[in-house]
Amino acid sequence: MILVTGAAGFIGSNFVLDWLEQHDEPVLNLDKLTYAGNPENLASLRDDPRHVFVQGDIGDRALLDRLLAEHRPRAVINFAAESHVDRSIHGPEDFIQTNVVGTFHLLEAVRAHWGSLDGEAKSAFRFLHVSTDEVYGTLGPGDAPFTETTPYTPNSPYSASKAASDHLVRAYHHTYGLPVLTTNCSNNYGPYHFPEKLIPLMIVNALAGKPLPVYGDGMQVRDWLYVKDHCSAIRRVLEAGTLGETYNVGGWNEKPNIEIVRTVCTLLDELQPRADGQPYSSQVSYVKDRPGHDRRYAIDASKIHRELGWKPAETFDSGIRKTVMWYLAHPDWVAHVQSGDYRHWIGQQYGALA
Ligand code: NAD
Numbered sequence: 001m002i003l004v005t006g007a008a009g010f011i012g013s014n015f016v017l018d019w020l021e022q023h024d025e026p027v028l029n030l031d032k033l034t035y036a037g038n039p040e041n042l043a044s045l046r047d048d049p050r051h052v053f054v055q056g057d058i059g060d061r062a063l064l065d066r067l068l069a070e071h072r073p074r075a076v077i078n079f080a081a082e083s084h085v086d087r088s089i090h091g092p093e094d095f096i097q098t099n100v101v102g103t104f105h106l107l108e109a110v111r112a113h114w115g116s117l118d119g120e121a122k123s124a125f126r127f128l129h130v131s132t133d134e135v136y137g138t139l140g141p142g143d144a145p146f147t148e149t150t151p152y153t154p155n156s157p158y159s160a161s162k163a164a165s166d167h168l169v170r171a172y173h174h175t176y177g178l179p180v181l182t183t184n185c186s187n188n189y190g191p192y193h194f195p196e197k198l199i200p201l202m203i204v205n206a207l208a209g210k211p212l213p214v215y216g217d218g219m220q221v222r223d224w225l226y227v228k229d230h231c232s233a234i235r236r237v238l239e240a241g242t243l244g245e246t247y248n249v250g251g252w253n254e255k256p257n258i259e260i261v262r263t264v265c266t267l268l269d270e271l272q273p274r275a276d277g278q279p280y281s282s283q284v285s286y287v288k289d290r291p292g293h294d295r296r297y298a299i300d301a302s303k304i305h306r307e308l309g310w311k312p313a314e315t316f317d318s319g320i321r322k323t324v325m326w327y328l329a330h331p332d333w334v335a336h337v338q339s340g341d342y343r344h345w346i347g348q349q350y351g352a353l354a
Pocket residue numbers: 005006007008009010011012030031032033034035036037038056057058059078079080081082083084098102130131132133162184185186187188189194
């Protein structure tokens with residue numbers, strides 16, 4: 001079996017659903033169930049014996065030791081993290097605890113477990129760390145996209161904490177020989193995306209008749225990848241990646257935020273027009289910029305293509321249409337995640353626009 005951490009979150013839950021569509025290999029899911037973890041994402045696996053859920057913290061060494069000894073996974077895939085940049089600006093401490101200290105405890109537990117293996121079990125074991133393109137900092141308009149050798153220059157507490165975790169993972173390979181792999185991916189979008197992030201926030205706000213808050217001039221650029229393509233990249237790196245290497249994962253889909261927002265509005269105009277006939281884009285509202293806002297991210301994903309033969313299956317047009325349709329088809333999921341905690345965050349972040 002494999003141990004997947006943070007698999008009740010957005011990407012982790014998509015990964016587990018995809019994994020069990022392709023394999024019968026069981027998944028042990030360790031998730032703390034923070035505000036971002038949602039067991040409903042995996043409701044379709046409720047009676048599936050291939051999925052075992054344990055609520056717990058990657059920083060809990062005793063729990064990790066027990067789970068590793070009991071289940072003896074052949075691989076650990078670490079998605080668990082605090083992942084929202086804006087929250088890291090309001091309160092960085094949880095990001096340091098989970099992304100840095102938590103990853104350290106997880107690495108220590110995995111190192112002890114791996115050290116206890118021998119033969120084929122030891123040589124086949126893998127620790128795959130899921131990271132982000134944000135560790136590379138920000139690009140100017142004419143700069144080449146990030147490659148695996150771009151120096152780390154993280155700019156937010158979130159990206160600094162992810163950079164720290166990447167460095168720990170790298171050091172555990174270099175120092176102890178731990179069989180690690182790291183992926184650095186660009187912005188994901190798709191089903192089960194928590195509506196504090198740009199795309200799902202725009203969809204749910206548009207449908208609720210609320211303002212669509214665009215930070216600054218809306219010309220910041222992100223490189224968007226449909227979440228299932230990220231999942232297939234992780235499967236491929238796990239299967240064939242070279243130990244100790246990092247792989248950039250991206251969709252070659254650079255777009256300014258305002259274009260993303262307008263695309264979502266146009267799709268909603270087509271699929272669920274407003275009762276008053278007005279376009280959803282009339283709800284766009286420019287708001288104060290994010291402090292330290294990175295201007296542009298772009299991923300050069302040629303290494304993973306060249307060495308492992310991976311490329312995305314979705315174009316941005318096909319992926320964003322699927323995403324908007326998924327949100328329209330799942331109003332109950334949206335209603336359930338908009339808990340008291342969610343409303344508190346939206347009120348804190350957007351004030352009168354909430
Ligand atoms: P998410 O916030 O939706 O989910 C994170 C999950 O981790 C949640 O289920 C949460 O309960 C769990 N978690 C948090 N702290 C934990 C802890 N201490 N112990 C155990 N579980 C804990 O995040 P996501 O968007 O799914 O991102 C998953 C990973 O992918 C993160 O490491 C993130 O940095 C990385 N990543 C995300 C993106 C993106 O666009 N969302 C892009 C590249 C990389």
